[in-house]
Amino acid sequence: MAINFKKKKAALVATLALGAVLAFGLAGCGAQGASSDKTASSDDKTITVAATPSPHAEILNDAVKPLLEKEGYTLEVKEFTDYVQPNTVTEEGEVDANYFQHITYLNNFNEEKGTHLVSVADVHYEPFGLYPGKTKSLDALADGATVAVPNDATNEARALLLLQDAGLITLKDGAGINATKNDIVSNPKNLQLKEVEAATVPNIVADVDIACINGNYAIPAGFKTTDALATESATSLAAEAYANVLVVKDGNQDSDKIKALVKALTSDEVRTYINDTYAGAVVPVF
16 A cells, blocks of 8 residues: 555656646746737837826827827827836836926936936927016016025026026026026025925915916916016027927837837927917927
């Protein structure tokens, strides 16, 4: 009986081992099949883009998608409300591209996160506007007037440059897009800067004399550049440094689908759509 038991045990072990080998072999075949499918899918006609809702997803869905459909492509826009995940999913290959950020943010993100993302097209910039609050004109600003500005480094620098362009302050030479309030060398009206989160600025306009609002937040809050006391010009340092770009993972920029996307996003039709839809709150740079 003991001998038979040993023989049965040995046979069972052999059967299990054979099953494991077969399972491994099938898994290997499955993996190869998946790899082949993935390779084949590189020629597919679906383009996925991560974007923030306004104006990026709007531009993609309303203006770009119909143009791509004429070329045989299907555009899928995945919306995000933060500034980290769109880059993460692009780096990981979950989407083909993203469209939400300016070039300065992209460069800083790559440096800090070790990602390998590249710009393939400059599309637009969203000009900062200097909007009236309690005071309705720049000439009427009293000594010690309060100015609301974003408190993050990038947007506060833009606000300071706009205040300088409007003739209200002077920054030290070379401050540029890295300017801080410590770089103010002349402030004739003794303006008082009220630093708050960029998203909060539109909500406190009535409580300050004037406010510097980012286009990202001015649009949904109902502010129009035609009502602004001053705005960034298309030839300003900010327009160059903060142009919103179409981004892909390095190595994908020459694919057919990305070339088709760039062509559509920088077309005359999209330029017209942006100008007609946003009335100066979003400015094409192509």
